[in-house]
Amino acid sequence: MTLSAYVGLAPPGDKGSWQMESKGYQFWTQSDQKGNFSIKNIRPGNYNLYAYVPGIIGDYKYDNIITVQPGSNITLDVLVYEPPRNGPTLWEIGIPDRTAAEFYVPDPYPNLTNTLFDSSPKNKFRQYGLWERYADFYPNEDLSYTIGVNDYRKDWFYAQVTRKIGDGSYIATTWQVNFELKDRPITGDYTLQLALAAASFSELQVRFNDGEARIPHFTTRLIGRDNAIARHGIHGLYWFYSINVSSFWLRQGSNTIFLTQSRATDAFQGIMYDYIRLEGPPQISL
Structure with missing residues (x-):
C-alpha cells in the first residue's frame, strides 16, 4: 500500500x-x-x-x-519517486517526518510554564525557554549517543543549540554518535543520510573519528533563518544532505561521528534534526 x-x-x-x-x-x-x-x-x-x-x-x-490554462484539465501519467538510498541501513536515528517531535523535549522551568499548553508531546515543545535546558542536562560535556544503547526518544535532545557559559557568552556544541562496525569497512563509499527539521543561522560540521580535524569531512556552511527554536516550534524549513563517507574514515570496532554546530554568538543559533541514517556500500550484505 x-x-x-x-x-x-x-x-x-x-x-x-x-x-x-x-x-x-x-x-x-x-x-x-x-x-x-x-x-x-x-x-x-x-x-x-x-x-x-x-x-x-x-x-x-x-x-x-x-x-x-483557464478551464484546463490536466492528467498526468504515473509518477514514481525513488527515495535517496545508496546501500543497506546500518543504523538510524529518529523518524523521517520533517519534525523533531519524536526526540526528547524537556520539561519547562516551573516559573516559565504556560498553563495554556498541556504537557503532552503534541504541545510540550511550545513552552518557553526549553533551549536553555540543554545546559542543565549537559553543563560540561555535550550529548553522546550510542547506537544500540540509547533511545532517541529519551536521549536525543530536541535541538542542538549553543551553550551559555559563565561570562554570558556562548560556545559551539559537538554531539557524538557512537557505533560499532563488527567487520573491517568494505572499500567504497558509505552514505550518511542527514535530514534537518530546522536551522537558524547555523553551520553543521560532520567529522568521522577525528573530532579535532581542522577541516571537517562535510559542512552545510551557513544555513537557516527560520528561527523555529526561538519561536517554540518543532520544525522549520527542511534540509536534506546525502553525504558520501569514505571507508577510509571508518574502522573496524568503535566509531564516532562528531556533529558540530559551529556558529555560536547567541542562544538561538542551532538546528533540529529530523532523521539520520548510515548506509553501507551497495555491495555490503547484512
Whole structure:
C-alpha cells in the first residue's frame, strides 16, 4: 500500500526548493492511500510539481513544467519517486517526518510554564525557554549517543543549540554518535543520510573519528533563518544532505561521528534534526 503523499504546485524559481519560493501562489493537496490526487481551482500559470511523503526522506520534483490554462484539465501519467538510498541501513536515528517531535523535549522551568499548553508531546515543545535546558542536562560535556544503547526518544535532545557559559557568552556544541562496525569497512563509499527539521543561522560540521580535524569531512556552511527554536516550534524549513563517507574514515570496532554546530554568538543559533541514517556500500550484505 502506498503511503499518502503531500503534492503541490509551486511557481518555477531559482531558490532550489518550493519551501523558499514566495514569488507566487502555491496549491497543495494530500493524495489518497493509493497515491491518487487532484488539485483544483489553480490560478493560470506555469508550475513545478512537488511531493513528499511522511516517513520517507527527500522531495520529489516532476521533470516538466506544468502549464495551467483557464478551464484546463490536466492528467498526468504515473509518477514514481525513488527515495535517496545508496546501500543497506546500518543504523538510524529518529523518524523521517520533517519534525523533531519524536526526540526528547524537556520539561519547562516551573516559573516559565504556560498553563495554556498541556504537557503532552503534541504541545510540550511550545513552552518557553526549553533551549536553555540543554545546559542543565549537559553543563560540561555535550550529548553522546550510542547506537544500540540509547533511545532517541529519551536521549536525543530536541535541538542542538549553543551553550551559555559563565561570562554570558556562548560556545559551539559537538554531539557524538557512537557505533560499532563488527567487520573491517568494505572499500567504497558509505552514505550518511542527514535530514534537518530546522536551522537558524547555523553551520553543521560532520567529522568521522577525528573530532579535532581542522577541516571537517562535510559542512552545510551557513544555513537557516527560520528561527523555529526561538519561536517554540518543532520544525522549520527542511534540509536534506546525502553525504558520501569514505571507508577510509571508518574502522573496524568503535566509531564516532562528531556533529558540530559551529556558529555560536547567541542562544538561538542551532538546528533540529529530523532523521539520520548510515548506509553501507551497495555491495555490503547484512
